[in-house]
Amino acid sequence: MVTGQGSAAGTASGLEEELLRLAGEVPDPELPVVSLAELGILRGLRVTGPGRVEVELTPTYTGCPALDTMATDIREVLTAHGMSEVAVRTVLSPAWSTDAISAEGRRKLAEHGVAPPRPLSGGADEAAGGPVAVELRVRCPHCGSTDTRMLSRFSSTACKALRRCDSCHEPFDHFKEL
Amino acid sequence: MTAQPQSTPAPPPSGTTSGTAPGSVSVAAPRPVRAAAPAALALGDDALVLAQRLGEWAGNAPVLEEDVALTNIALDLLGQARTLLSLVGDEDELAFGREEHEFRNVQLVERPNGDFAETIARQLFFSVHQELLFTALAAGDSALAPLAAKAVKEVAYHRDHAERWTLRLGDGTEESHRRMQDAVDGLWRYTGELFEPLDGLDVDLAGLRAPWLERVTAVLGRATLEVPQGADRTPWAAGAGRQGVHTEAFGRMLAEMQHLHRAHPGASW
Structure with missing residues (x-):
């Protein structure tokens, strides 16, 4: 195996x-x-x-x-x-997490206009007891600005949230943390 | 999902994949499922029925984002239902072949969508419950633990969605406040059933009621809404869904859900 x-x-x-x-x-x-x-x-x-x-x-x-x-x-x-x-x-166990996405995968997602998920393990969110890191800054995959905001937690697929960049005003998908 | 002709439910899957038909994905069942089957059926029915109800919002939600959000939540629930029902037998047979009295879902999830506030109240009550239940199940070692550990992360988003809308509607306009309070009051009597004991579940459901009440009370308080003083566990309380007794609206929902399968047995995409 x-x-x-x-x-x-x-x-x-x-x-x-x-x-x-x-x-x-x-x-x-x-x-x-x-x-x-x-x-x-x-x-x-x-x-x-x-x-x-x-x-x-x-x-x-x-x-x-x-x-x-x-x-x-x-x-x-x-x-x-x-x-x-x-x-x-x-197989369901152990449950998949967005932390399983490789560095190369994250890079390709961003290149494709999808903001990659933020790391869950070892971060401040985990210390705070919550697996869902929703308020940390997400970088716009188009212009790189961190001045972005959430429009909807659910987007074109279950694994993505919809956000908009307040710098370049473009909407974009964010692969949300799970 | 491929369709199957009506027959008695199949025995629980053996956990091997030797009989896997091309084009299907088998769900591994490494732990003994027989003991957990009644609970898997009841929780699978909860998820299936709520998924169907939320799916009714497709094309009808107040704004496009909500259309997408509610149907995404429905999809998560459908995934839960498929996994849970597959632990019991053939998922399609169970979903499309059973009569109303054979469903074991709580009555809360079968309540009609109503206005948006009623849907949000139902989501709040159910998602807070499911998050507590799945967290407890995930910590155990029953056949339901892997699914619970997987789904609880998704349910956290469902609960967050319901909480935010409860706040916006409750602490919104006079009209939205009134409607949200009406929705909370109207569905309250269906919440007691969530904490009735369930065969095959290694979680003390009654013990989840206190944390559930605490969390729901906190959200309602922030939303400037009153916690109903009405009956949720007295003789005036509703809820015998776990015994197969359902409300009138459920039959019509099932008719729509099962129509295609019953009209065209064996049909597939």
């Missing part, structure tokens, strides 16, 4: 590493600028027999409608790579 967080040396076969890399390169259906690996939602992959592979995915949100599409895309990629039976399992 290899995990999305890096290889478990010794137990992972070269094939598993290769398949994990391929599955991880699948783009997110709703935010195609980032990959599943960059989002940190690929939890693991195991070759269970000749041509048989099992993949573990965790949803960003419990009701994420993109999950079925992700599973289909993973099946397609791994089937094209010679796997005849691809099982995709959903």
Whole structure:
């Protein structure tokens, strides 16, 4: 079994590493600028027999409608790579957090005009006892100003909030902390 | 969700994926689910029914942002419902194949949307309850713990949304204040049922009532609203949804929700 967080040396076969890399390169259906690996939602992959592979995915949100599409895309990629039976399992525990998004993923989100989530762990918000960091400044992905405000906690998808920049006046999506 | 013909509910999933059909994603159930099944059904029905109600706001909310917010919350709840009902049996069969008296949701969630204030009051009462319940469940090790740990983070946003609107409406204009107070008063009698014991749940629901009341009282106070003095647990209180007794409006809601599936069994996108 290899995990999305890096290889478990010794137990992972070269094939598993290769398949994990391929599955991880699948783009997110709703935010195609980032990959599943960059989002940190690929939890693991195991070759269970000749041509048989099992993949573990965790949803960003419990009701994420993109999950079925992700599973289909993973099946397609791994089937094209010679796997005849691809099982995709959903795992909920431990719960996904926006902290699982890689630095590269954050950079791509910002480049795409989506303000990346602020870190949750170890920050002042956690010390204050709340997992939801809503009042810290969010930087405008267009002009870089921190003079932005929330328009709505819920935006085009469940994982984003809608904000507006008071410097350049552009609205933008913010991948909200979870 | 693929549709299935009407039959008796399937046994709980075994936790393996060997039978996974192409195009579906199986939900792992690593812990024994049988003991928790009655609770999973009741909480799954709560989430499913409220999701359906909130979905009725699509295209009807006062402003576009609320249209999006309420349906996003509905989507989160639908995700909870799918996970919880899948612990019990086939999610589609359970959602679309059961009759009214077989649903185990509390009556609070089936109440019609009413005006926006009624929807917000219902959201406040339910999301504060769900946040407390899921926090407690997440700390345990039942089959419901993984879902609770996942969903509680989403519910924090639902509760925040309801709180902010309660403040704006309660401490708003004379008209919005009156309507918000009416909504709180009208739904109060449905809140006692949230704390009735539930089979298969390793959380003391009655024990959640004090913190719930404390939190709701704090929000209502800040919103310049009165905490109702009316019955929430006396013989005048409403609520036998957990026993399968539902209000008149629920039947009509179910008819709309189940119509497509019943008219076209086996249909899928």
